Amino acid sequence: MSGSGTGLRLLDVSLHTEEQGRHAVALGARAEEPGPLRVPEGAVVSVGLTFLVDHAIDGLTFEERRTGDDHLPVTTRTALGGFRRGGPYEVRLPPRRMPVGRAHCGLYRVTGRLTDGEGHELARADHELLLVHLTGAPEARTAPDAT
Template structure:
């Protein structure tokens, strides 16, 4: 997460959740002081949870992320979050995603995200890392 000094938008927490987990107090939360990536099993169903506060009303809030592995952009996606009044905290769960399976998908991913308003003005940025671990074959 970027410890942004923007008073219009404060990203409180960002976590990759596996099935049946909630955002609050999540050990897999992405914090800037965390140097190790969150480890996730291949094929897991994960949901990105965003918790934020707003210093003003924001129309057309969007979150755009770019996923990079080994210096190559793997995916880029924009999600429209909607309009919000000043206050919060707001907790938003993005669409669940199934992580890929197999040797080619294993590795560390870096994800760069940007929150923008309807005029595409950046409000905050976020950064997280996760590692997809290959499952051991059954013996």
């Protein structure tokens, strides 16, 4: 969902990793993704957001909820602050390390939400992420290819 009619229009959501670079998250009608983004365990991931603001918004917050089969949900909230009318604004969230270990590997459903200071949802993006176990020696670790 792009968030039209809410005062904020989400233009782009992307995931950035040092190893794999930038990956766009499909929004709205473009959501025919070729499958979940494959991320190796322990990878450092940051979220990039690009949006337009139709009117001033105070207390903008990005909330990410990651759920998966046999995994407890993990929710992180990042306060982004106030934004005046205009844009596009580009925000890169602080990097976070993905969990390590076979027990954490698997498919996760991720929901990112932008909310205002009163908690109203302004925009939302959903995608899937496949956390894969690393193989090989520590200095040459790679995520196995899809079969």
